[in-house]
Amino acid sequence: DPKMDLTSLPSPMFSRNDFSIWSILRKCIGMELSKITMPVIFNEPLSFLQRLTEYMEHTYLIHKASSLSSTTERMQCVAAFAVSAVASQWERTGKPFNPLLGETYELIRDDLGFRLLSEQVSHHPPISAFYAEGLNNDFVFHGSIYPKLKFWGKSVEAEPKGTMTLELLEHNEAYTWTNPTCCVHNIIVGKLWIEQYGNVEITNHKTGEKCVLSFKPCGLFGKELHKVEGYIQDKSKKKLCALYGKWTECLYSVDPATFEAYKKNDKKNTEEKKSSKQVGNTEESDEMPLPDSESVYVIPGSVLLWKITPRPPNSAQMYNFTSFAMALNELDKEMESVIPKTDCRLRPDIRAMENGEIDLASEEKKRLEEKQRTARKNRSKSEEDWKTRWFHQGPNPHTGTQDWLYSGNYWDRNYFNLPDIY
Numbered sequence: 001d002p003k004m005d006l007t008s009l010p011s012p013m014f015s016r017n018d019f020s021i022w023s024i025l026r027k028c029i030g031m032e033l034s035k036i037t038m039p040v041i042f043n044e045p046l047s048f049l050q051r052l053t054e055y056m057e058h059t060y061l062i063h064k065a066s067s068l069s070s071t072t073e074r075m076q077c078v079a080a081f082a083v084s085a086v087a088s089q090w091e092r093t094g095k096p097f098n099p100l101l102g103e104t105y106e107l108i109r110d111d112l113g114f115r116l117l118s119e120q121v122s123h124h125p126p127i128s129a130f131y132a133e134g135l136n137n138d139f140v141f142h143g144s145i146y147p148k149l150k151f152w153g154k155s156v157e158a159e160p161k162g163t164m165t166l167e168l169l170e171h172n173e174a175y176t177w178t179n180p181t182c183c184v185h186n187i188i189v190g191k192l193w194i195e196q197y198g199n200v201e202i203t204n205h206k207t208g209e210k211c212v213l214s215f216k217p218c219g220l221f222g223k224e225l226h227k228v229e230g231y232i233q234d235k236s237k238k239k240l241c242a243l244y245g246k247w248t249e250c251l252y253s254v255d256p257a258t259f260e261a262y263k264k265n266d267k268k269n270t271e272e273k274k275s276s277k278q279v280g281n282t283e284e285s286d287e288m289p290l291p292d293s294e295s296v297y298v299i300p301g302s303v304l305l306w307k308i309t310p311r312p313p314n315s316a317q318m319y320n321f322t323s324f325a326m327a328l329n330e331l332d333k334e335m336e337s338v339i340p341k342t343d344c345r346l347r348p349d350i351r352a353m354e355n356g357e358i359d360l361a362s363e364e365k366k367r368l369e370e371k372q373r374t375a376r377k378n379r380s381k382s383e384e385d386w387k388t389r390w391f392h393q394g395p396n397p398h399t400g401t402q403d404w405l406y407s408g409n410y411w412d413r414n415y416f417n418l419p420d421i422y
Contacts, residue, residue: 004111005323006330011356012317013094014041040362044094044319045354047344049105049118050328051096052130052145055164057324058084059112059134061306066138066168071207072240075232078166078175079202079211079243080251080306083228085164086196087308089182090226090248091320093192097350097365099128100372101386102419104342106410107328110135117410121388122146123372127162129391129404140167144391144404145179155185163396163403174398177202180215180247195225196247205398208235215247223270231256243305245296252302262299329354340415342389347422368422375419389418 058081065077099120108115118130121144129144143164150157160179167174180198195218202211213230226246231239242259245251312323319325331345344350349364379386390410396403 004327006326007312007323008314009045009318009321009326010354012314013044013319014356014358040349040353040358040365042095043097043353043361044092044321045350045361046096046325046328047099047103047105047347047350048096048126048147049099049103049120049128049130049344050325052118052128053105053107053116053328054088054322054325055085056107056109056112056114056116056132056141057088057309057322058306059109059114062134062139062141062166062168063113066134066170071173071204071209072232074168074171074173075175075202075204075209075211076241076243076253076305078204079213079230079232081166082164082177082179082200082202083213083245083247083251084306084308086179086182087247088322088325089194089196091194093184093194094319097344097347098126099344100347100368100421101376102342102389102421103344103347104340104390105344106339113138114141115411117390117406119388119390121391121404123376127404129388129406131391131406134169138168138170140169141165142406154188155183156187158182158184163399163401165396165398165403172206174205175202176205176396176399200230209233209240210235211243213243244299245306248308250296250307251305252296252298253305254299254302258299258301338413340418342418342421372421375421 061077061081061084065074065081068074068077101120101123103120105118106116113135114132115135116130116132118128121127121129125146125148127144127146129142131140131142133140141164144162146161148159148161150159159181163176163178165174165176177200180196180200182194182196185193185195197215197217200213200215202213204210209232211230211232213228216224216227216229218225226248227244228247228251229242229244232241232243233239239256241253242256243251243253244259309322309324311320312318312326315321329345329350335345339345347368349361349368352358352364353361388404390407391404392407394403394405395401396405
């Protein structure tokens with residue numbers, strides 16, 4: 001049944017050891033990476049539209065938020081959802097395929113209570129828009145992402161520009177936030193590793209409550225690796241509760257005073273340790289720091305908000321996919337008869353790579369990119385503009401910023417005049 005998670009892909013991944021990313025990237029220091037063609041060996045067999053869909057893995061947190069009567073408790077669940085939405089990035093060092101203009105992806109998960117649609121609405125810059133809704137009409141979650149990639153010599157930084165909007169319909173509430181920056185380190189030699197950092201501010205537009213979360217950069221000794229912490233505050237900035245954890249593992253909530261006392265004490269201990277240790281120069285290295293201890297210290301009195309689902313045992317041979325990710329490209333006969341021809345499950349280069357046919361994947365990727373270029377040239381000759389199908393540009397109803405909004409009618413299954421992109 002394609003509507004469930006999987007524990008394996010048709011074929012394990014290839015070794016990337018014989019390839020040097022450096023030979024490609026040394027020409028592009030400081031450049032925008034969306035214009036560079038990368039060999040398929042560095043990819044994972046999913047489109048960015050599918051990768052985006054992984055935000056939805058922990059949808060149960062949205063349903064839980066809906067069921068709660070206190071606004072602060074709802075915000076705790078929304079914060080847990082926002083953190084859980086980026087948890088699948090952990091160790092995902094393969095690059096998703098750039099979606100082609102007009103490419104779409106849909107996912108219906110009866111077991112998780114949602115359906116989602118996404119479309120690649122722009123090619124330069126690359127923008128992906130998505131719209132998900134609860135099957136019981138309890139929520140809508142939508143946004144558009146422009147993954148702005150920058151190359152810094154030893155690392156590639158992806159800043160996901162765009163607003164996430166979650167509407168809890170039963171409470172007539174809207175929450176908005178932006179996602180943290182994701183960085184892939186060590187791309188020249190050594191083991192690739194990933195960190196996410198930056199502030200994520202979630203606003204409840206009805207009550208004025210905010211949750212301000214800080215995704216910590218790992219710091220010199222790696223003590224802060226993967227850590228997330230912050231506060232929920234009311235509209236007069238009074239702290240209502242503290243949140244802490246790791247985006248790779250879990251999120252807890254605790255009383256602010258308890259949290260601050262713990263932080264103070266922890267800082268004192270760290271300083272004592274530091275003064276007894278000689279500090280070496282770690283400037284040159286981009287190696288992954290080993291965290292002091294893998295797990296999060298649970299402050300007494302804390303409540304667990306979210307815990308990650310363990311990955312399947314063979315995940316390391318399968319691009320470090322979660323079980324949820326492994327099911328994203330599944331295609332059965334019944335589905336094939338209803339999805340539009342632009343759905344990326346029908347995209348031949350991704351399918352070939354998933355099946356372990358790397359040379360075919362490479363040829364097909366080149367062919368599709370060439371086909372897209374030709375179509376663009378032909379449009380500019382005849383001066384016709386590209387028209388998006390399922391989304392249109394407009395102001396976000398809650399923040400007023402420029403956004404891509406769902407135009408409707410996708411699920412009527414009445415598809416005509418779709419572009420021939422594959």
